[in-house]
Amino acid sequence: MVIETRNAYExxxxxxxxxxxAHPGQVYTLTGDLGVGKTVLTQGVAKGLGIEExxxxxxxxxxxxxxxxxxxxxxxxxxxxxxxxxxEEIGYDDYFFGKGICLIEWANLIEEILPDKRISIIIEKNxxxxxxxxxxxxxxxx
Ligand code: ADP
Ligand code: MG
Numbered sequence: 001m002v003i004e005t006r007n008a009y010e011x012x013x014x015x016x017x018x019x020x021x022a023h024p025g026q027v028y029t030l031t032g033d034l035g036v037g038k039t040v041l042t043q044g045v046a047k048g049l050g051i052e053e054x055x056x057x058x059x060x061x062x063x064x065x066x067x068x069x070x071x072x073x074x075x076x077x078x079x080x081x082x083x084x085x086x087x088e089e090i091g092y093d094d095y096f097f098g099k100g101i102c103l104i105e106w107a108n109l110i111e112e113i114l115p116d117k118r119i120s121i122i123i124e125k126n127x128x129x130x131x132x133x134x135x136x137x138x139x140x141x142x
Contacts, residue, residue, distance in 0.1 A: 003136045011037045011123075011134055012044035018121075018138075019048020024071055024099045027115055029107030032123035037134055038105045041123065042075055045103055049073050057105065062090055072100030079106045087113055117142055 005011045018028070022045070030038045039057045046055040049069035057077045066073040074095045081087070087110060095102050096115050107114060122137045 001138045003138070005037075005134045005136065006130070007132050008037065008040050011040045011136065012047070014136055015041035015044020015046075016048040017044075019045035019069075019101075022049065022071065022101045024101075025097070027096055027102040027118040028104070028121055029114060029118055030103060030105045030121050030123070031108045033125070036123045036125055038123060039077075041121065041136070042103055042105065045101070046073055046075070049101065062086060063095070072098070074098075074100050074102045076102065076104040077106060078104060078109050081106075081109055084110060084113060 003014055005014065028045070030041065032038055043055045046066060046069065049071055051066045051069040051073060053066065053068060055064070055066070055075065059077075062076055062078055062081060064075045066075070078087070092113065104110070104114075118141050120137075120139045120141055124135045124137075126133055126135060
């Protein structure tokens with residue numbers, strides 16, 4: 001599925017719908033350049049799950065956990081990861097194969113440990129269509 005957005009609010013709304021429909025145990029991967037809107041979409045997912053506290057990218061930790069929504073929400077940002085070992089250290093598989101919702105910003109950096117069954121979200125710009133245009137491709141992988 002491809003969705004085009006024209007501002008941050010529309011991307012937030014895409015995330016919100018995902019959060020509203022999310023099922024226990026789902027893993028979402030988010031791929032796209034810096035500043036493309038991964039965190040904006042994540043904030044929408046959190047909202048859709050009923051999380052009211054502010055969600056920002058976990059800068060000094062790989063993962064931020066939110067327990068106040070409809071389902072546990074595990075927000076990963078692996079942008080600064082040095083080695084896949086760091087994922088082992090936090091016990092990532094308890095999250096990936098648990099009952100909550102995982103969302104991983106920069107998932108392409110940890111490709112080798114991603115579960116086969118996941119939902120891929122790719123966000124891309126196209127400057128020919130304007131500075132705030134984003135193309136969001138959502139695909140369920142098995
Ligand atoms: P990332 O997490 O991918 O590095 P952020 O979500 O932190 O990116 O930032 C995206 C920035 O782009 C925000 O400043 C946001 O306001 C802006 N923006 C402009 N247009 C859009 C759009 N269509 N969708 C999402 N963000 C947009
Ligand atoms: Mg981000």
